[in-house]
Amino acid sequence: MGAQHEAGVATTTHRVVILGAGYAGLSAAIQLASRVDKRSEKVRVTLVNAQERFTERLRLHMTATGQRLAELSIPELLEGTGAHFERGWVTAVDADAKTVRIDDERVLPYDTLVYALGGMADTAAVPGVEDHAYTLNSAQDAEVLADRLSRLGSGTVAVVGSGLTGVESAAEIAERHPELTVVLLGRGEPGAAMNPKARAYLRSALERLGVRVRSGVEVVKVLPGAVELAGGESVAADAVLWTSGTRVSPLAAAAGLTVDERGRVVTDATLRSVSHPEVYAVGDAAAIRQGYGVMHGTCQGGMPTGVHAAVSIVRELQGKRPKPFRFGYYHTPVSLGRNDAVVQFTHPDDSPRRLHLTGRIAVRYKETVTASPWPTWGRMKKMPASGAFWPRGGRFTRVREA
Numbered sequence: 001m002g003a004q005h006e007a008g009v010a011t012t013t014h015r016v017v018i019l020g021a022g023y024a025g026l027s028a029a030i031q032l033a034s035r036v037d038k039r040s041e042k043v044r045v046t047l048v049n050a051q052e053r054f055t056e057r058l059r060l061h062m063t064a065t066g067q068r069l070a071e072l073s074i075p076e077l078l079e080g081t082g083a084h085f086e087r088g089w090v091t092a093v094d095a096d097a098k099t100v101r102i103d104d105e106r107v108l109p110y111d112t113l114v115y116a117l118g119g120m121a122d123t124a125a126v127p128g129v130e131d132h133a134y135t136l137n138s139a140q141d142a143e144v145l146a147d148r149l150s151r152l153g154s155g156t157v158a159v160v161g162s163g164l165t166g167v168e169s170a171a172e173i174a175e176r177h178p179e180l181t182v183v184l185l186g187r188g189e190p191g192a193a194m195n196p197k198a199r200a201y202l203r204s205a206l207e208r209l210g211v212r213v214r215s216g217v218e219v220v221k222v223l224p225g226a227v228e229l230a231g232g233e234s235v236a237a238d239a240v241l242w243t244s245g246t247r248v249s250p251l252a253a254a255a256g257l258t259v260d261e262r263g264r265v266v267t268d269a270t271l272r273s274v275s276h277p278e279v280y281a282v283g284d285a286a287a288i289r290q291g292y293g294v295m296h297g298t299c300q301g302g303m304p305t306g307v308h309a310a311v312s313i314v315r316e317l318q319g320k321r322p323k324p325f326r327f328g329y330y331h332t333p334v335s336l337g338r339n340d341a342v343v344q345f346t347h348p349d350d351s352p353r354r355l356h357l358t359g360r361i362a363v364r365y366k367e368t369v370t371a372s373p374w375p376t377w378g379r380m381k382k383m384p385a386s387g388a389f390w391p392r393g394g395r396f397t398r399v400r401e402a
């Protein structure tokens with residue numbers, strides 16, 4: 001329980017501070033605040049985020065091509081839950097003092113911390129990315145790219161990274177800017193994790209949109225006006241979008257939390273930090289092990305982690321032990337511009353099933369999924385238990401003891 005006395009908050013109040021209002025952090029905040037009694041002063045939930053506007057990360061490739069997205073306000077999304085919103089940039093976590101520093105000036109004490117700061121493209125991967133490449137790391141970054149693309153005329157855009165963010169971005173840019181030449185560069189083949197038919201569909205859609213795919217290449221440097229490949233070849237590019245690799249905020253490591261080689265907070269089976277059990281880590285910022293391996297960053301898995309952390313915090317406040325988290329993947333929906341998409345259904349370990357959707361039905365499916373957080377959060381406010389439905393993954397998610 002809180003030992004320090006904050007203005008207007010009783011000393012017996014349990015202070016839960018959630019860092020990051022992305023898909024995982026908002027799920028945690030809404031789930032937790034909806035489960036605790038708003039009138040009682042026993043629990044205070046504070047959600048901290050850099051911007052007041054919710055960043056629809058799933059649609060940042062649309063922002064990057066000048067498409068306007070809905071204005072989604074985080075304080076409005078929290079309305080009626082009793083959770084507090086604190087706008088600011090988290091600059092430090094002191095895991096011993098149990099405080100969070102915001103904008104280098106405000107200090108927020110916590111009893112339980114939920115770490116949900118997400119991830120971003122790895123701009124430190126090769127020289128020149130920081131200085132010469134664009135990213136989709138934030139809405140502002142995507143807007144800067146949109147501005148550049150709108151002024152390029154008939155130039156060339158190199159999208160580096162043939163993962164799904166790279167594929168969606170290349171397709172969107174090619175569709176919105178037919179005057180541009182779009183080159184997709186990456187080590188792997190686009191859609192490599194899909195079944196052969198879905199992969200072939202994705203490949204033909206990229207061809208139809210005019211995207212030039214170069215697989216099996218490694219970009220080793222980004223220069224003004226070009227990228228350099230391993231082997232020395234140079235590919236001319238008037239703009240470079242970097243989507244390859246991921247990294248996370250250095251704050252967790254700096255705070256002394258146990259992190260993995262990518263800086264993600266290593267959690268136990270219940271999503272608590274293995275070094276600091278009063279810290280839960282969720283979403284892309286966490287390294288969460290399941291029976292099939294460590295989860296990779298997705299919204300489909302991130303939202304359940306936030307909900308689970310909230311349920312666990314409530315259990316702990318009731319003197320109960322938190323339960324292990326289990327999650328199995330079920331789909332990979334990929335947009336191919338606004339008029340085409342491919343949806344690969346998956347086994348819980350993310351390996352592809354035979355079933356996949358393409359064309360208009362896949363477009364509708366993808367849009368429904370992308371827009372689903374709002375109805376999910378709306379339902380959760382009225383009926384918190386409704387947020388706790390996700391595939392647990394059956395035999396795939398039983399953690400084998402080493």
Ligand SMILES: Cc1cc2nc3c(=O)[nH]c(=O)nc-3n(C[C@H](O)[C@H](O)[C@H](O)COP(=O)(O)OP(=O)(O)OC[C@H]3O[C@@H](n4cnc5c(N)ncnc54)[C@H](O)[C@@H]3O)c2cc1C
Nearest residue numbers: 020022023024050057089090117118283284297298299300
């Ligand atoms: C173009 C694109 C398309 C994608 N498509 C899909 C898809 O179709 N399906 C899917 O499942 N996943 C998709 N993803 C991945 C998905 O967006 C992420 O897995 C998801 O956003 C992770 O959620 P999160 O809550 O962990 O982090 P985020 O959504 O990144 O939220 C983190 C929040 O923390 C804030 N923050 C970070 N650092 C600080 C700080 N120091 N101080 C204050 N605030 C801070 C950020 O501003 C942000 O609001 C896509 C990603 C991209 C870029």
